Amino acid sequence: MMATLAALSGGLKRRALPPRHYLLAAVVVAWVLIWLFVRGRDTLALGGAELTPLHTRINEASEVIDNGRNENPLFLYFINYIRLFLDESVGFVQALISQPSFGRPVPVIGWLGVVALTTAVALLYGNRKVALLTVVGFASFGLLGLWEESMDTLALTLAAVVLSLLIGIPLGVWAGVSDRFNRVVTPVLDFMQTMPTFVYLAPLTLFFLIGPASATVATIIYAVPPAIRITAHGIREVQPSILEASTSLGSTPWQSLSKVRLPLAKQTIVVGVNQTIMAALSMATIAALIDAPGLGKTVLKALETLDVGTAFNAGLAIVIMAIVLDRVTSAAGRRVEVANRAGQAQSPNRRRIEVAAVLGVAGVLAYLSHIYVWAAEFPSEANLGSYVRRGADSASQWVQDSLVTYTDAFKNFITHTLLNPFEALLTGSPWWLFGLVVIAFAAILANVRVVLVCAVSIGILVGLGLWQDSMVTLASTLVATVLVMILGVVLGVWMGRSERVDQVLRPVLDAGQTMPAFVYLVPILGLFGATRFTAIIAAVVYAAPVAIKLTADGIRGVSASTVEAATAAGSNTWQLISKVQLPMARTAVTLATSQGLIYVLAMVVVGGLVGAGALGYDVVAGFSQLQLRGKGLAAGVAIVVLGIMLERITRAAARRADNAAHGGH
Secondary structure: HHHHHHHHHHOOOOOOOOHHHHHHHHHHHHHHHHHHHOOOOOOOOOOOOOOOOOHHHHHHHHHHHHHOOOOOHHHHHHHHHHHHHHHHHHHHHHHHOOOOOOOOOOOOOOOOHHHHHHHHHHHHHHHHHHHHHHHHHHHHHOOOHHHHHHHHHHHHHHHHHHHHHHHHHHHHHHHHHHHHHHHHHHHHHHHHHHHHHHHHHHHHHHHHOOHHHHHHHHHHHHHHHHHHHHHHHHHHHHHHHHHHHHHHHHOOOHHHHHHHHHHOOOHHHHHHHHHHHHHHHHHHHHHHOOHHHOOOHHHHHHHHHHHHHHHHHHHHHHHHHHHHHHHHHHHHHHHHHHHHHHHHOHHHHHHHHHHHHHHHHHHHHHHHHHHHHHHHOOOOHHOOHHHHHHHHHHHHHHHHHHHHHHHHHHHHHHHHHHHHHHHHHHOOOOOHHHHHHHHHHHHHHHHHHHHHHHHHHHHHHHHHOHHHHHHHHHHHHHHHHHHHHHHHHHHHHHHHHHHHHHHHHHHHHHHHOOOOHHHHHHHHHHHHHOOHHHHHHHHHHHHHHHHHHHHHHHHHHHOOHHHHHHOOOOOOOHHHHHHHHHHHOHHHHHHHHHHHHHHHHHEEEHHHHHHHHHHHHHHHHHHHHHHHHHHHHHHHHHHHHHHHHHHHHHHHHHHHHHHHHOOOO
């Protein structure tokens, strides 16, 4: 005890900053001083409609691909068949639940049948509360006047989820049983999950054209990693003693997998299904940029015309769908957990009767929706969407009129104290000066490998011809990350120190992490209008939950004995937080910064839809204007390069913090 108090007392005294902090400060000071003399030189500025030779060559290559689509063997015998299969898969699900099909003016299953079948699934695999939520949730799609759009989104999501699970679960099982394959696939999954979602879209349209096929492939790429990761985790978590017992009884490897590992990993796999569904829904809405059907297209058109009411109405439908799908799959996971703990919860005969009764009722209602128009088309008299749109428009106008003093003051404060100085420093620095600063940071915080990665990244950004836009995007990303970490530390410390606060905030943060990125733009747009500041605040709201939760977990991870010893040594609350808990949680805080950067970068790009400009606008313009396709593709690569560079530096800083926490320095 005395040793602990002595060590703690030493830690509470003011200590000199580690040498690397001095070095980082010296680099920043030198950067600013040099900038004062060379600003505006070698900044590689490029106008909005200007193209570099690289962009022109990419445009020409795109035209060659387009012209050879029906002649190139790769397209004729491979890509075109994949595109046809994916288009038909999505089209088939749409024919079932959303679009007129098979010579009928309505889908095969109307609104009443869809509500009945989804409620049956929720009741059989969840519980009555989730079933009631499903009824209310799906009925609300019709009440909002967005039944067809909602079913289009659901069709794309379901098609992508099925294909993602067909790919992800077998690969996850393989990664779970094979260390070699796990080592190979993990870096690939890391790269896929850190790459901003926008980046998937542009290259895919070259091969699969705009439409459901490209949207499905993009959604699969985004949704497969959680299926693989979580399935592999479930397989690996099976206790070795159980596997040894199975082997000693003569089980073959296949029997051990099918009879032991997979059943015991079933609950974890259901969690993977949940995460796959949520990822697919998020990407299915963003894929509206490449003409994916559904609610995302409604939100996109509304954002382009700054129609807050319509955007809010469609965004509300997306939120409702995300909540329903999340609750149903989460309830299924809890049911599996209860069944695993309690054994057979009810007799097989009773379960069969229950299943037969529920499916029988759902089948009758689905049949009615097939043959009667009233059960097929949602009643237009029940459409409340116009009221929701008008209410959202009025609320947005009232907020902008009534709170304009406060919102403008906040916007101007952040803009003039953070954003403008950051942007002036980054965009006004010569490219070689910024490159030297980044390399110096990497050398101080990381190792030679990260230095090389940063040097190559700087070279690629210069070669892409989008240096100025990259610096503007980076400035917005850094400002948003600063705001995210302020929220993350303040609320994370509060959550970590108070169980009651954690119980209140954590469900809100969990819900926030399930929402597609598009949704965050709508209320912020209504509050601040279409400006680059809107994109920054939306990015903060999008990234804050993960930073807050990681910080809270780090604070809670500080041992109770250490906190008690600090209190016994006479520390007040502020000293306890600043001198003990935050320093001991610095690994978690650094990880929160790293994750916050990645989330912010993804969302700042989405903000290109509401006036953020820079790389986000370049990507969006590349979708809509053929002459800017090459520039848009280059912007997508620039986003990836920025993400890799930032992620490598922050990850190295996190490792250094972890080593210091365990080694004392």
